[in-house]
Amino acid sequence: MYEDRIRRPALRSKITSAAEAAYLIQDGMWVGASGFTRAGDAKAVPLALAERARTEPGPLRITLITGASLGHDVDRTLTEAGVLARRMPFQVDTTLRQAINRGEVMFVDQHLSETVEMLRANQLGRLDVAIIEATAITEDGGLILTTSVGNSASFAILADKVIVEINLAQPLALEGLHDIWIPGKRPHREPLPIVSVQDRVGTITVPIPPEKIAAIVITNMPDSPSTVLPADEETALIAAHLIDFLQHEIAHGRMPSPLPPLQAGIGTIANAVLAGFAESPFEPFPIYSEVLQDSTFDLLDVGKATFASGASITLSAARQQQVFGDLARYRERLVLRPQEVSNHPEVIRRLGLVALNTALEFDIYGNVNSTHVGGTHMMNGIGGSGDFSRNASCAIFATKSMAKGGRISSVVPMVPHCDHNEHDVDVVVTEQGLADLRGLAPRERAKRIIDTCAHPLYRDLLRDYYKEGERRGGQTPHCLEQAFAWHMRYNETGSMLPLHAV
Numbered sequence: 001m002y003e004d005r006i007r008r009p010a011l012r013s014k015i016t017s018a019a020e021a022a023y024l025i026q027d028g029m030w031v032g033a034s035g036f037t038r039a040g041d042a043k044a045v046p047l048a049l050a051e052r053a054r055t056e057p058g059p060l061r062i063t064l065i066t067g068a069s070l071g072h073d074v075d076r077t078l079t080e081a082g083v084l085a086r087r088m089p090f091q092v093d094t095t096l097r098q099a100i101n102r103g104e105v106m107f108v109d110q111h112l113s114e115t116v117e118m119l120r121a122n123q124l125g126r127l128d129v130a131i132i133e134a135t136a137i138t139e140d141g142g143l144i145l146t147t148s149v150g151n152s153a154s155f156a157i158l159a160d161k162v163i164v165e166i167n168l169a170q171p172l173a174l175e176g177l178h179d180i181w182i183p184g185k186r187p188h189r190e191p192l193p194i195v196s197v198q199d200r201v202g203t204i205t206v207p208i209p210p211e212k213i214a215a216i217v218i219t220n221m222p223d224s225p226s227t228v229l230p231a232d233e234e235t236a237l238i239a240a241h242l243i244d245f246l247q248h249e250i251a252h253g254r255m256p257s258p259l260p261p262l263q264a265g266i267g268t269i270a271n272a273v274l275a276g277f278a279e280s281p282f283e284p285f286p287i288y289s290e291v292l293q294d295s296t297f298d299l300l301d302v303g304k305a306t307f308a309s310g311a312s313i314t315l316s317a318a319r320q321q322q323v324f325g326d327l328a329r330y331r332e333r334l335v336l337r338p339q340e341v342s343n344h345p346e347v348i349r350r351l352g353l354v355a356l357n358t359a360l361e362f363d364i365y366g367n368v369n370s371t372h373v374g375g376t377h378m379m380n381g382i383g384g385s386g387d388f389s390r391n392a393s394c395a396i397f398a399t400k401s402m403a404k405g406g407r408i409s410s411v412v413p414m415v416p417h418c419d420h421n422e423h424d425v426d427v428v429v430t431e432q433g434l435a436d437l438r439g440l441a442p443r444e445r446a447k448r449i450i451d452t453c454a455h456p457l458y459r460d461l462l463r464d465y466y467k468e469g470e471r472r473g474g475q476t477p478h479c480l481e482q483a484f485a486w487h488m489r490y491n492e493t494g495s496m497l498p499l500h501a502v
Contacts, residue, residue: 005136005166006216014216018044021163021215022052029128030063032119032155036312036339037266037291038071038224040148042131042165044217046074050081061085063125067150067311067339068112068266068290068383069093071224079105089115090381101377109371112290112384113343116154120185130159132206133219135170141213142205145178146170147223148312149336153180153206161214168220173327176204178336194347197261197286198307200335225317228293231272234400237431238269239276242356242396245427245434247281255354255394258306261288263348263388264295265357266314269398271295273356278302288353290342290384292334294319300333311339343387355392357385359399359420361410362428362453364446364462365476366437368397368420374487375416382419389424401430401455407495409458411449413465414483428453442476457497 006012022045025031035041046064053060063086064078075093078084087096089110100107110118118124132152135144145152146167156162181202183189193201231239249255259282264270275295284306287296292310297319299305313336315323323330341347348355359368360379369375371382389395397420399410410430422445428435433452437445450462469477486496493499 002166002218004172005168007139008137008141008210011137011141011210011213011216014213015218016215018048018217018219019052021045021217022048024161024163024214025049025062025129027059027061030065030125032065032127032130032151032159033070034067034132034145034148034150034152034155035070036067036148036150037069037314038226039312039314040133040146040150040152040223041066041070041072041074042133043072043074043167043221044165044219045131045163046070047072047077050077050083053081053083063087065089065115065119065127065151065155067148067152069380072221090383092380097378097380107378107381109378109381111343111382111386113340113345113387116151116158116338116340119158120154127155127159129161129163130155131163131165132156133165133167133170135172135174136166137164137213137216138205140207141210142203142207144175144205145336146174147314149178149180149338150311151339153182153338154340156206156208156212157182159212162208162212163215163217164213165217165219168218169222171324171327173324173331177331177334178204180204180206180338181341182338183340192341192344192346194341195350197288197309197351198335223314223320225320226293226314228271228316229268231275234431235269235272236276238398238400238429239273241429241434242273242398243277243280245436246354258283259285260352260354260393261286263287263289263353263355263392264293265383265385266291266293267358269358269400270356273398274299278304280304288342288347288351290339297323297330300330307333309335309337309342311337311342339384343384345387345391348388348391352393353388353391354394354396355388356396356398357389359397359410359428361399361412361415362397362425362449363412363415364449364466365442366422366425366428366445366449367415367418368425368428369415369417370419372417374491375484386420386424389420394426395420395424396427396429397425398429401432401453402457406455406457407497408490409455409486409496411454411458411462412486413462414478416484416487430455443470446477461498
């Protein structure tokens with residue numbers, strides 16, 4: 001009867017199958033599901049809902065809200081079954097992405113700190129059902145979450161009904177790792193009392209009335225492993241540029257030693273660059289981020305990181321097995337928080353974070369596109385990069401200078417979609433070099449970015465564009481009729497390079 005997992009005996013009568021639990025979800029409902037970057041995601045009930053949609057007549061379309069991306073091909077399966085009418089605030093699934101870009105699924109791209117704020121203020125609509133993965137349920141009905149907190153705690157609190165997936169594959173040793181602090185309603189909210197990375201200010205469980213739990217489903221499914229790739233020569237160069245920059249900042253008294261807490265966005269480049277800090281000369285420093293990736297544990301293992309705070313733990317298959325098989329080794333140096341706390345502007349600014357996030361592309365003035373390929377087609381979403389860049393003491397965006405074998409330049413005349421404007425971007429870096437943009441006017445920014453970050457294959461083309469814009473004048477010189485010519489040329493020829501330069 002799973003006494004160690006369901007410690008309130010009266011709730012054991014709520015155990016049912018995923019298929020039965022899925023009947024609590026009806027057409028038109030708003031559903032919140034746990035999960036943040038493939039970690040701690042609801043696994044069985046969403047897939048059962050997709051199977052029901054395939055086999056039963058009549059419409060079954062929902063609004064699905066999560067913390068961030070899901071694992072186990074849940075987004076793909078729900079999309080193929082026609083279940084998703086609306087999705088927010090982040091995704092990474094290829095099939096769902098295609099449906100979004102065809103206009104079949106309405107995708108709301110949001111800063112990750114804002115989703116439950118809007119739900120709490122009733123700005124989005126009422127949450128009918130929450131599907132929450134848990135390690136266990138305590139004697140008083142509190143939920144012990146698994147490998148992510150994300151938006152799970154607020155979903156459970158705000159929803160009319162809660163379906164709990166008790167995942168036997170998630171170790172009981174996760175108990176005590178979470179710090180659940182939920183903001184009060186505005187405008188009479190108390191300050192968030194985190195003044196150092198390791199502070200614990202909340203509870204270890206999600207407190208909800210036991211009567212809200214409508215069904216309990218037993219699962220035994222590990223998290224999907226991270227798809228992040230290992231470091232390569234170019235990401236090693238990016239890491240080296242950043243280490244040199246931070247050393248220079250410390251030497252000139254513009255940054256303390258040890259370093260302020262570091263934040264790194266999800267993805268291959270950010271993970272690889274952070275891993276490069278294992279060989280850095282810095283004193284051990286804390287990490288205050290959203291996602292604790294392989295690189296976080298690399299830094300903890302070599303003593304380069306002192307403590308790590310995040311909203312989820314997302315690991316490769318090998319690292320997942322090692323970390324969760326030896327969690328006692330790490331637990332005193334880890335905490336998992338709600339994403340509205342991990343991404344909270346108040347804390348980010350107070351702690352003076354150095355924020356490292358990834359760009360699809362940036363332009364010669366330092367405006368960053370993180371989300372839209374060609375300015376129109378959604379990739380994944382803005383995630384938490386805006387939460388951190390606007391409020392960090394130093395906001396850094398990294399990307400390789402070229403993509404698609406040189407057919408795409410990641411440094412362009414003007415970004416066709418802007419997620420982070422020049423006012424929120426302090427530093428841009430590629431394998432070619434690093435441009436510190438602080439205190440520079442647009443004309444100065446352009447010269448520095450072109451000279452240091454652009455690939456030599458595109459550098460003269462960028463200089464020609466800037467010179468023509470400069471001839472026309474303006475605070476931010478542009479040739480508007482040519483601003484997106486590179487993107488148009490790529491659409492027409494498959495390369496941003498002019499034919500004569502290929």
